[in-house]
Amino acid sequence: MSDKGILIVLSGPSGVGKGTVRKAVFSRPDAKFEYSISMTTRKPREGEVDGVDYFFKSKEEFEKLIEEGKLLEYAQYVGNYYGTPVDYVKETLEAGKDVFLEIEVQGAKQVRDKFPDGLFIFLMPPSLDELRNRIVGRGTESVDLIHNRMEAARKEIELTSMYDYIVVNDDVERAVDKINAIVQAEHCRSERVIDKYIEMLEVK
Ligand SMILES: Nc1ncnc2c1ncn2[C@@H]1O[C@H](COP(=O)(O)OP(=O)(O)OP(=O)(O)O)[C@@H](O)[C@H]1O
Ligand SMILES: Nc1nc2c(ncn2[C@@H]2O[C@H](COP(=O)(O)O)[C@@H](O)[C@H]2O)c(=O)[nH]1
Numbered sequence: 001m002s003d004k005g006i007l008i009v010l011s012g013p014s015g016v017g018k019g020t021v022r023k024a025v026f027s028r029p030d031a032k033f034e035y036s037i038s039m040t041t042r043k044p045r046e047g048e049v050d051g052v053d054y055f056f057k058s059k060e061e062f063e064k065l066i067e068e069g070k071l072l073e074y075a076q077y078v079g080n081y082y083g084t085p086v087d088y089v090k091e092t093l094e095a096g097k098d099v100f101l102e103i104e105v106q107g108a109k110q111v112r113d114k115f116p117d118g119l120f121i122f123l124m125p126p127s128l129d130e131l132r133n134r135i136v137g138r139g140t141e142s143v144d145l146i147h148n149r150m151e152a153a154r155k156e157i158e159l160t161s162m163y164d165y166i167v168v169n170d171d172v173e174r175a176v177d178k179i180n181a182i183v184q185a186e187h188c189r190s191e192r193v194i195d196k197y198i199e200m201l202e203v204k
Helices: 018-027 059-067 086-094 105-114 128-138 143-158 172-203
Strands: 007-011 071-077 080-085 099-102 119-124 165-168
Touching: 007 018, 007 105, 007 172, 018 099, 018 172, 059 071, 059 080, 071 086, 071 105, 080 086, 080 105, 086 099, 105 119, 119 172, 128 143, 165 172
Parallel strands: 007 099, 007 119, 119 165
Antiparallel strands: 071 080
């Protein structure tokens, strides 16, 4: 059995429900993943706690982290930086624990290049109309921004081939069930590959 954890990357278009699904994954009592807390230059929202929801940084601090190579990936999103701390991810995987990232699509592409063996899951809206309803319903975007995000979503949905799985977020709890099943299957697959390898060595 592999002694390293699996890097699980949940991504998808803005408004599809990544944050909602990620919170539901971690609210299950049997959740076995470690959540990688991101760094961001965005200001905390009401109720958000530094070191729990994000590590909140100034623009200067974030740019220093980029220069020092402390981020596995980073992206600018709606005028702020977001990034994943590389040391935490590597150390946690080395300790044999699965790490869960919830990041936007530019960041997911960068992680795929560095961790091709990661498990990449694209969260898909049931339809583009429903995606628009969710963005509008959240009430956080102006009309212009909603238009930009819908244009971006169309392009992102065409580029799903770099992902290992596509999960439709029609219902949050069903999406969580599917993600848990995918991770469990990935564990079984890697164990089977390693068992096969040991078997071959023993025959020799
Ligand atoms: N399965 C679902 N059915 C109906 N509404 C949903 C579902 N999942 C999420 N939502 C709603 O859609 C809206 C967007 O969700 P959320 O903020 O989690 O998206 P996101 O992908 O994290 O967005 P962003 O990338 O812009 O931060 C929220 O109002 C959320 O309550
Ligand atoms: N590339 C990265 N994207 C990230 C990271 N952490 C969060 N995110 C994504 O940013 C947007 C906005 O998040 P919000 O909390 O301001 O609503 C959302 O799509 C997140 O998935 C990260 O480390 N890297």
